[in-house]
Amino acid sequence: EAGVVQSPRYKIIEKKQPVAFWCNPISGHNTLYWYLQNLGQGPELLIRYENEEAVDDSQLPKDRFSAERLKGVDSTLKIQPAELGDSAVYLCASSLEGAGGGRDEQFFGPGTRLTVL
Amino acid sequence: KDQVFQPSTVASSEGAVVEIFCNHSVSNAYNFFWYLHFPGCAPRLLVKGSKPSQQGRYNMTYERFSSSLLILQVREADAAVYYCACPLYNFNKFYFGSGTKLNVKP
Numbered sequence: 366e367a368g369v370v371q372s373p374r375y376k377i378i379e380k381k382q383p384v385a386f387w388c389n390p391i392s393g394h395n396t397l398y399w400y401l402q403n404l405g406q407g408p409e410l411l412i413r414y415e416n417e418e419a420v421d422d423s424q425l426p427k428d429r430f431s432a433e434r435l436k437g438v439d440s441t442l443k444i445q446p447a448e449l450g451d452s453a454v455y456l457c458a459s460s461l462e463g464a465g466g467g468r469d470e471q472f473f474g475p476g477t478r479l480t481v482l
Numbered sequence: 483k484d485q486v487f488q489p490s491t492v493a494s495s496e497g498a499v500v501e502i503f504c505n506h507s508v509s510n511a512y513n514f515f516w517y518l519h520f521p522g523c524a525p526r527l528l529v530k531g532s533k534p535s536q537q538g539r540y541n542m543t544y545e546r547f548s549s550s551l552l553i554l555q556v557r558e559a560d561a562a563v564y565y566c567a568c569p570l571y572n573f574n575k576f577y578f579g580s581g582t583k584l585n586v587k588p
């Protein structure tokens with residue numbers, strides 16, 4: 366079975382340019398997460414979806430970041446315009462259930478490494 | 483502020499048992515998840531739970547606000563970053579530590 370797929374794996378852009386990341390979760394997984402991981406830090410949640418509904422986007426900088434999960438499957442995370450400080454790894458993860466009592470395993474993708482010049 | 487704490491680095495020798503400690507200040511979290519991460523690859527779950535548990539060479543101790551990951555018979559290939567994560571009870575919101583880099587000496 367395929368794991369969580371993310372693309373692109375690497376992206377280099379100049380500041381003020383837009384960028385988009387794509388995630389395909391494991392088939393049948395209702396919950397999808399986007400995380401930001403800065404160098405030397407752990408993943409920090411940006412947004413969590415249960416099916417197509419964004420149930421937690423409190424940490425998403427909404428002035429420049431947006432996300433969507435059409436049809437409750439694939440998801441896209443966009444940054445417009447990108448800033449130097451956005452250089453990081455963007456991880457996508459999915460889990461089987463919704464409100465699973467904090468016991469559901471998250472399966473991660475390999476991430477997209479963004480470099481903003 | 484809800485946080486998860488773990489050491490930035492731990493060193494071990496091959497064949498030894500290494501312990502990576504984690505504690506948290508998340509009031510409504512009762513489980514620990516331990517992930518293995520090789521840079522550039524997807525983080526992988528090693529062991530999880532709200533009680534001591536074992537998965538192969540990986541043991542997890544459990545206290546209400548702390549846990550240790552014990553790796554038995556450490557190998558050079560175990561050199562990676564290990565993350566401790568704590569989910570909020572009844573919510574799929576996880577707080578991650580900053581990761582512990584394991585260095586293994588031959």
